Amino acid sequence: MSVLAANKEIPLLQVKNLKKFFPVTNSLGRVTGQVKAVNNVSFEINAGETYGLVGESGCGKSTTGRTVMRLLEPTSGEGIYQGKDLYSLKGKELHSMRKDLQMVFQDPYSSLNPRKRIGHILEETLKIHRIGDKKERMERVMDMLHRVGFQSEQYYRYPHEFSGGQRQRIGLARALMVNPKLIICDEPVSALDVSIQSQVLNLLEEIQDEFHLAYLFISHDLSVVRHISDRIGVMYLGQLVEEALTDELYANPLHPYTKALLSAVPVPNPAVKRERITLRGEVPSPLNPPSGCVFHTRCPHATEICKREVPVKKLVTTDHAVACHLF
Numbered sequence: 001m002s003v004l005a006a007n008k009e010i011p012l013l014q015v016k017n018l019k020k021f022f023p024v025t026n027s028l029g030r031v032t033g034q035v036k037a038v039n040n041v042s043f044e045i046n047a048g049e050t051y052g053l054v055g056e057s058g059c060g061k062s063t064t065g066r067t068v069m070r071l072l073e074p075t076s077g078e079g080i081y082q083g084k085d086l087y088s089l090k091g092k093e094l095h096s097m098r099k100d101l102q103m104v105f106q107d108p109y110s111s112l113n114p115r116k117r118i119g120h121i122l123e124e125t126l127k128i129h130r131i132g133d134k135k136e137r138m139e140r141v142m143d144m145l146h147r148v149g150f151q152s153e154q155y156y157r158y159p160h161e162f163s164g165g166q167r168q169r170i171g172l173a174r175a176l177m178v179n180p181k182l183i184i185c186d187e188p189v190s191a192l193d194v195s196i197q198s199q200v201l202n203l204l205e206e207i208q209d210e211f212h213l214a215y216l217f218i219s220h221d222l223s224v225v226r227h228i229s230d231r232i233g234v235m236y237l238g239q240l241v242e243e244a245l246t247d248e249l250y251a252n253p254l255h256p257y258t259k260a261l262l263s264a265v266p267v268p269n270p271a272v273k274r275e276r277i278t279l280r281g282e283v284p285s286p287l288n289p290p291s292g293c294v295f296h297t298r299c300p301h302a303t304e305i306c307k308r309e310v311p312v313k314k315l316v317t318t319d320h321a322v323a324c325h326l327f
């Protein structure tokens with residue numbers, strides 16, 4: 001169970017000890033190892049909340065999102081969505097769960113059929129879930145297009161006729177068509193110009209209030225995650241090393257990896273001096289992660305115990321948990 005509970009309500013989603021390993025095979029097809037992309041990750045998300053998952057590329061945050069969505073099956077662990085075990089759902093129950101949990105990708109272009117008009121792409125989601133007749137579906141698509149800032153005539157346009165920011169709004173509209181409760185946003189603004197990023201982030205916030213949505217917001221960009229998240233989990237090499245309310249994490253980072261990440265974020269106030277922490281070495285391979293604390297090969301505070309024992313995630317305050325032998 002996550003040490004840092006979303007709050008006293010029953011969470012919308014609970015992820016417990018989630019593992020996703022990918023087997024590595026040799027030329028004879030024999031399994032020679034496992035890439036430990038996600039290793040024992042636990043967290044919770046409440047209805048209407050944004051949980052930011054942050055870390056460098058390759059730390060396992062996108063794999064976590066895809067495994068929660070069941071685009072990938074977990075190696076082990078639990079996902080409890082509204083009291084139901086996500087990983088044992090089949091048939092109709094799985095189909096219905098897919099309506100509640102939607103995903104927005106970094107590159108919406110690759111997930112939009114280039115031969116279909118935007119209106120038809122949005123309508124398809126309703127057809128899959130057998131919602132409405134033809135007339136009702138068209139009305140719902142038009143409403144949604146207007147809601148995300150498009151004109152009626154754009155119903156008939158093709159994906160290539162839109163800019164990157166507009167395509168991301170289409171991706172969001174498609175996710176919203178079935179009234180989801182949780183949207184997993186996987187680097188949704190990383191490919192956009194900074195000016196367009198803020199438009200998409202503002203839209204995400206507006207529709208969150210309107211639809212009472214929860215987000216699992218995955219990003220490597222700490223400024224973006226800070227802007228949108230209520231709580232944040234920091235991932236390193238497949239593990240969640242720190243979790244806190246957003247303001248608490250930025251004001252008082254505890255894990256040496258979080259401190260290093262935050263030290264690299266530019267501070268808008270020139271009067272505030274922040275010491276830049278440069279980490280030594282490269283991120284180790286998830287095929288052969290270090291023993292004990294996975295961060296010990298790069299940590300400036302590592303001691304003997306760090307090489308031997310995996311630190312357990314502990315609550316430091318009611319809103320702040322960290323996995324480090326220093327605490």
Ligand code: SF4
Pocket residue numbers: 255256257293294295296297299300301302303306311323324325326
């Ligand atoms: Fe550094 Fe040890 Fe803490 Fe890991 S457990 S972050 S190596 S001090």
